[in-house]
Amino acid sequence: xxxxxxxxxxLSASLGETVTIECRASEDIYNGLAWYQQKPGKSPxxxxxxxxxxxxxxxxRFSGSGSGTQYSLKINSLQSEDVAxxxxxxxxxxxxTFGSGTKLEIK
Amino acid sequence: xxxxxxxxxxxxxxxETLSLTCTVSGFSLTSYGVNWVRQPPGKGLEWMGRxxxxxxxxxxxxxxxxxxxxxxxxKNQVFLKMNSLQTDDTGTYYCTRGGSFDYWGQGVMVTVxx
Numbered sequence: 001x002x003x004x005x006x007x008x009x010x011l012s013a014s015l016g017e018t019v020t021i022e023c024r025a026s027e028d029i030y031n032g033l034a035w036y037q038q039k040p041g042k043s044p045x046x047x048x049x050x051x052x053x054x055x056x057x058x059x060x061r062f063s064g065s066g067s068g069t070q071y072s073l074k075i076n077s078l079q080s081e082d083v084a085x086x087x088x089x090x091x092x093x094x095x096x097t098f099g100s101g102t103k104l105e106i107k
Numbered sequence: 108x109x110x111x112x113x114x115x116x117x118x119x120x121x122x123e124t125l126s127l128t129c130t131v132s133g134f135s136l137t138s139y140g141v142n143w144v145r146q147p148p149g150k151g152l153e154w155m156g157r158x159x160x161x162x163x164x165x166x167x168x169x170x171x172x173x174x175x176x177x178x179x180x181x182k183n184q185v186f187l188k189m190n191s192l193q194t195d196d197t198g199t200y201y202c203t204r205g206g207s208f209d210y211w212g213q214g215v216m217v218t219v220x221x
Contacts, residue, residue: 034208044211046208046209087152094167
């Protein structure tokens with residue numbers, strides 16, 4: 001199975017700041033990576049697919065990058081509504097696997 | 108609009124079989140697949156398996172011996188059955204659409220307890 005190592009586990013940042021979340025795959029996943037946002041008590045929502053494609057309706061302050069085994073999610077100009085947990089997921093190979101998540105809070 | 112909704116039995120006893128239904132609307136099960144994903148309380152996400160648009164299934168090898176996914180396209184429903192439940196199967200179970208997981212249901216809480 002492909003292991004997804006996500007960091008940091010938690011993150012505290014100020015409004016307006018830029019934050020970056022990293023995900024490392026145990027082998028090359030050829031950009032088969034998605035990022036999800038999960039607000040407290042809610043279902044996960046797709047943010048990014050194919051490593052760098054923004055899902056419909058997602059604000060442009062979210063962006064994804066990376067290749068090979070290293071990927072990142074960047075949130076520019078942090079807003080209060082961005083408080084959530086974020087998960088990466090590889091869909092290059094079965095079984096599909098998720099990172100352990102990053103909990104983002106506002107300072 | 109696209110919607111998925113999970114339904115299930117509520118509390119389940121250890122060793123019993125879990126049966127969940129995902130009822131979809133706004134798209135066809137013969138055009139999109141449906142995944143099952145679960146989340147233990149306060150923890151991360153685990154992909155369980157998938158019903159593909161053509162009726163094929165794929166399972167997480169960690170669950171494959173206990174898990175079965177089927178569908179009824181006439182009722183727009185996908186079913187999950189998992190046997191030999193244990194307390195660590197407690198969590199929220201979600202169904203999601205397609206290869207891109209672009210729509211999710213609200214989730215259904217399953218509690219395994221004696």
